[in-house]
Amino acid sequence: MSGPWVEKYRPQSLDDIVGQEHIINRLKKYVGEESMPNLMFTGPAGVGKTTTALALVKSILGEYWRQNFLELNASDARGIDTVRNDIKNFCRLKPVGAPFRIIFLDEVDNMTKDAQHALRREMEMYTKTASFILSCNYSSKIIDPIQSRCAIFRFAPIKGEDVINRLRYICSEENFDYDEKGLETIVYYSEGDMRKAVNILQATASEGEHITEDSVYDVVSKSKPQDVSDMITKALTGDFMGSRKLLHETMVLQGTSGEDMVSQIYQEVSRRVIDGKMDPEFYIDIIEAIANCDFRIREGSNPRIQLEALLTKFL
């Protein structure tokens, strides 16, 4: 009971967090101190950046953590002005029942450079009352002045072993049957992303009593839009307009992000070459194009235009 397992089984204390031991050990030193440096957590999705931040905040601020904690998401369609206002209003007040206040700012790498410069000024202005924890996927997208003001912690993808242990724990709490092969399949598909692993687990569990390799595979393939395969087939047969239309629909209607599209296209063509349905030489040319597209999107280009260009390579 209580909805999504990703939230239900989010570790609440630093000790419960799996797979980031050396980071956790260093962070624990800040507990009980009168101040904390600004921190930056960087690493791929689902490796525990937010979880660690929340757990750290709770153990530092203790009982009064809610009063002294502000969580903001930098990527959502709110201007930097809103973010600044929220920060300003929050820092106006002195910490209550705690040595200082903490602001957690998620997905900072999605802020424009201008906004980051503005953020930097906020960070300087309130050093006395508040510490910042910034979180991002790519620290390279963060301007140097911010990086130099933070202690940077790099989160690695969670090791398979740690993921599987956590899945076992959840299964036993929920009284769910599983076989090892089933859990291993989840680990394979989740690529060190704990959120993804737990989501696959719950989705599989929602379908039946037992978690097996087949039932996991069934969920994984269901969760991938069929459109990507059709889109590639259309492009391969020369129907660029049709293929582009599917791309637009997937991105606009499903809301699939550019990065997700790239990784799904990658998985689709890899499957084809392994099944012997695509010429390896052609495959490698395509991989070059996909890699290029991936790089450009991460660098901040318009994903739709880049993906359209990628589709022409299949023609």
Next chain:
Amino acid sequence: MLWTDKYRPKNLKEILGNNKEKKIIETWVENWKNGNPQQPLLLVGPPGIGKTTFAQAIANEFSEYIELNASDKRSQDVIKSTIGESSSSRSLFGDEYKLIIMDEVDGIHGTNDRGGVRAIGEIIKTSKHPLILIANDFYSKRLQSIKPKCQVIKMGKIRGPTINKMLKNIAKEEGVEYDKEALKELSKKANGDIRSAINTFQAIADTSHELTMEDVETVTTKDDRSTIIDGVMATLKSKNPKHVKDALRVDEEPTLVMEYIAENVAREYTNKNELKKAYENLSNADLYFGRARNTRNYGYWKYATDFMGIGVSSSKKETYKKFTPIKSPTVFTLMGRNRGKRNLRDGIAEKMSQKMHISNTVAISMFPYLEIMFQNDELAWEISDFLSLEKDEIKRFRKKVIPKAVIKKMEKQKEEMRIEERDRRAEELQNQIFAGIPTEEIVEEEPPRDEVELISEEPQAEEEPEELMAEEIIEEEVEEKPKEKTNKQASLFDF
């Protein structure tokens, strides 16, 4: 009354500007009057530059005229029955000519107008009366067969100073006090469209009788799509770098121009290698637009513009000999048409991000799993309850409604758990109060009102995580300590 009608020039002499065209038309009228039949006149040019005004001024030179415009149904029959008769036969009495004016000829299209173009061709051939055709788009497909049979007069945009002169006249007549610079700016902003200038002027000054710079800055004149179309057209149709570069000096967001080129290049370049090359250039253009945005170094724009302009234009070996109309990006229409769906999606994502410490993007990436989970009735209820989803939001993940029996069962379960939890909490609190802070202090410092509020809040606390209830008490306890009080006051002086 509309100023555009009130101040419309009544005859050729009153018309400002277009002196060259005026001469041609005057000779044309003169020749007809001398019994010397002429080819029809075709007036072509962008909207609001006085084509209709010209036609009506010419009409004043003739005793009778018939006017048809876009709002009329133009099937062959309508054209023939209204003007077909009069166009081929002349009055029995006298040598009076009837002038026939057909407005927006390039607007003929669709099934209602089937044969409309052919009918006009017919009329041109047989007409014994003077005929004036008016059209917007010189390159329109529908004009192709008509153009050779007409004397074409291409009319351009009206120059700013000319518009300014006209507006000054109107201001004098209407008693409008105006800032000279503001009037100039308004004339410039109209971008050659005198009708739009007059309309805007009237909108601002009709009641207030004044025009300030501020007024002009706040109104936006109609947007000028023709230029962006010209830019795209040149990129796709031309291979001349200078021509392309000139045409792309468009007063628009350059990334929008890129979207237009991307949309249309796929329709124009049917050779797949050329399309690939074109898209490589677009991808590069996009890359540098992105870099410019991220580094705030807008010097990169010039490279981007060359990629999308000269790059795309030179990706073709030869110009395609076909007519492909320029379309606005379909992805925008797609977005517009599905705004409802997207709002629904974003609404759910927003709820998830509030409850689950994730961004909207991450929330949306979880949707495929939620779709699977929602097929399970009980889990569907649990998650919807956890996220407080509305009916239509639940429908996003499952087609069937959650069976009533399941809802009942789950609600009962939840209620039982709530009561259990509440009792546990109550016991815990009891222990805390007895063990911790002296009860006197609470009575002393806390007005009873708050205590009542606290109790009354208890049943509502079921929605929130249970800790909240406890915390509110803690918060109050904190504030009751004298030390904290001074702290609070100090913070008041801080700001």
